[in-house]
Amino acid sequence: MKLSPSKVVVLALYHCAIASGQNTEALLPGKLPPQSVFVDPLSFAVLGPNGSFRDSAFTQFFNPTLTAVPFFQIFDPAFLAILGPNPSFHEVASNATFAFAHEAPIYVPETDEVFFASNDGGALGNSDLNHNNQVGKISMKAVEAALQTLKPGDNGTALQVPVTEVSIVPDLSAALRLARLPNSTLVVKNFSFSPPSISLMSACAHNTTVLLDNFFGRQFNSLNDIKIHPTTGGCSLRIYGFLNHFRSPPLMPNQVYRFDPAVGSVRVVATDFDKCNGIAFTPDGKIAYVTDTGANSGFLGNNQTEPATIYAFDVDPTTQVFLNRRVFAYTDTGIPDGVQIDATGNVYAGCGDGVHVWSPSGTLLGKFFIGTTSANMVFAGDERLVIMAETGIFVAKIAAKEGKVAFP
Numbered sequence: 001m002k003l004s005p006s007k008v009v010v011l012a013l014y015h016c017a018i019a020s021g022q023n024t025e026a027l028l029p030g031k032l033p034p035q036s037v038f039v040d041p042l043s044f045a046v047l048g049p050n051g052s053f054r055d056s057a058f059t060q061f062f063n064p065t066l067t068a069v070p071f072f073q074i075f076d077p078a079f080l081a082i083l084g085p086n087p088s089f090h091e092v093a094s095n096a097t098f099a100f101a102h103e104a105p106i107y108v109p110e111t112d113e114v115f116f117a118s119n120d121g122g123a124l125g126n127s128d129l130n131h132n133n134q135v136g137k138i139s140m141k142a143v144e145a146a147l148q149t150l151k152p153g154d155n156g157t158a159l160q161v162p163v164t165e166v167s168i169v170p171d172l173s174a175a176l177r178l179a180r181l182p183n184s185t186l187v188v189k190n191f192s193f194s195p196p197s198i199s200l201m202s203a204c205a206h207n208t209t210v211l212l213d214n215f216f217g218r219q220f221n222s223l224n225d226i227k228i229h230p231t232t233g234g235c236s237l238r239i240y241g242f243l244n245h246f247r248s249p250p251l252m253p254n255q256v257y258r259f260d261p262a263v264g265s266v267r268v269v270a271t272d273f274d275k276c277n278g279i280a281f282t283p284d285g286k287i288a289y290v291t292d293t294g295a296n297s298g299f300l301g302n303n304q305t306e307p308a309t310i311y312a313f314d315v316d317p318t319t320q321v322f323l324n325r326r327v328f329a330y331t332d333t334g335i336p337d338g339v340q341i342d343a344t345g346n347v348y349a350g351c352g353d354g355v356h357v358w359s360p361s362g363t364l365l366g367k368f369f370i371g372t373t374s375a376n377m378v379f380a381g382d383e384r385l386v387i388m389a390e391t392g393i394f395v396a397k398i399a400a401k402e403g404k405v406a407f408p
C-alpha cells in the first residue's frame with residue numbers, strides 16, 4: 001500500500017469516534033468491508049476553538065483516520081450498497097514522470113479496453129501550445145489477470161499493467177474528451193493552430209471524421225467534456241481552454257452547448273458559469289449534472305471562494321434546454337471535474353483526493369480515496385470502476401452497476 005502523502009492534514013477530531021467512545025462499526029450493518037473506514041459525520045461536526053481547521057481545499061485532505069491509500073472512506077451506510085461485501089481497490093498502472101491518465105476515459109466492451117487522454121497543459125502533461133497530449137488505452141483483461149496474481153491480504157497492493165499509446169488518423173492526439181457511441185467514439189479536439197472540434201472515431205481503425213468545429217462561424221473557446229443524451233442522441237459539451245496553455249484567449253462565455261449531429265444544429269442550453277467542466281445525464285435523460293470548477297484557474301492559480309460545485313438541471317423534453325438550476329453538491333477537496341452516474345442514480349465526481357460519491361438527493365455517501373487528484377473515472381461494465389489519477393490508474397471492484405444508456 002502507498003502511504004498517505006505528507007501534505008495530508010489530520011484534523012484534531014479526537015480520532016473521530018474512537019476517542020469519543022463510539023463504536024463506529026456498530027453504526028453499520030455487519031462488519032466493514034476490506035480497505036474501508038467509517039467516519040461518522042457527528043464525530044467532526046464540532047472541532048472547538050482549538051481544533052485544527054483546514055486552510056486549503058487543494059493541499060490539505062480530510063483523512064482523520066490516517067488510513068493508507070487507496071481505501072474506501074464511508075460517511076453514510078448507504079455507501080455499503082455501492083461497495084458490496086468484498087470490494088477491492090488497487091493502482092494498476094503508474095508513471096511518476098508523466099500524467100498519462102488525466103481523463104476522457106471510455107470503456108469499449110467489444111475489446112474490453114479503457115481509452116483515456118493524458119493531461120493537457122497541466123503538471124507533467126508534457127503538452128502545451130506546440131505539443132499535443134496523448135491518447136492511451138489499458139486492457140481490462142490484463143488488469144483482471146494481474147489481480148488474479150494477488151494473494152489473500154494483498155489489499156491495496158500496486159500493480160503495473162502495460163499502457164498502450166493509441167495512434168489516431170488523422171492526428172487528433174490533442175483530444176481531451178471522449179464519448180461512447182455504438183461502434184464508434186466521439187473525440188473532442190483542442191489544439192492551438194486548428195479550431196476546437198468534435199470528430200467521430202471508429203472503434204477499430206481509429207480513423208476520424210470531423211462533425212463540428214464552429215458556432216456560426218466563431219471558434220469555440222475550447223471543447224472539454226462531452227456526453228450523449230440517452231433519449232435524443234444529441235451531444236452536450238462545455239468549454240474550458242486558455243488557462244491550461246493550449247488555446248488562445250476565450251472569445252465567448254463559458255457555457256454548455258447541444259449539438260445534433262443528424263442535422264448539424266448547435267445551440268446553448270446552459271450558461272452563467274464561472275468555468276463549467278464535467279457533464280453527465282441520468283440514465284433516463286431527465287436530469288443533467290454540470291460541474292463548475294471556477295476555484296481552479298489554471299496558470300492563474302486557485303481561488304477557494306470561487307465555485308467547486310455540481311449543479312443539477314431538469315432537461316426540457318422538447319428543446320433539451322437545461323432548466324431549474326439548483327446546487328447539487330459542493331466538494332470539500334479540490335474541484336469536481338468529470339462526472340459519471342451509476343445505475344441507481346448515484347453521482348460520482350473526480351475531486352482533489354479521489355472520487356466522491358453522492359446519493360441522488362445530494363448526500364455525500366463516501367469516497368474512493370487515493371490521496372491525489374482524480375479528474376475522471378468510468379465504469380468498465382458493471383462492478384468495475386476505473387479511476388484516472390494523472391500519473392496512475394486505479395481500479396475498484398465493487399457492487400455498483402454502470403448507468404447503461406440505450407441510444408436511439
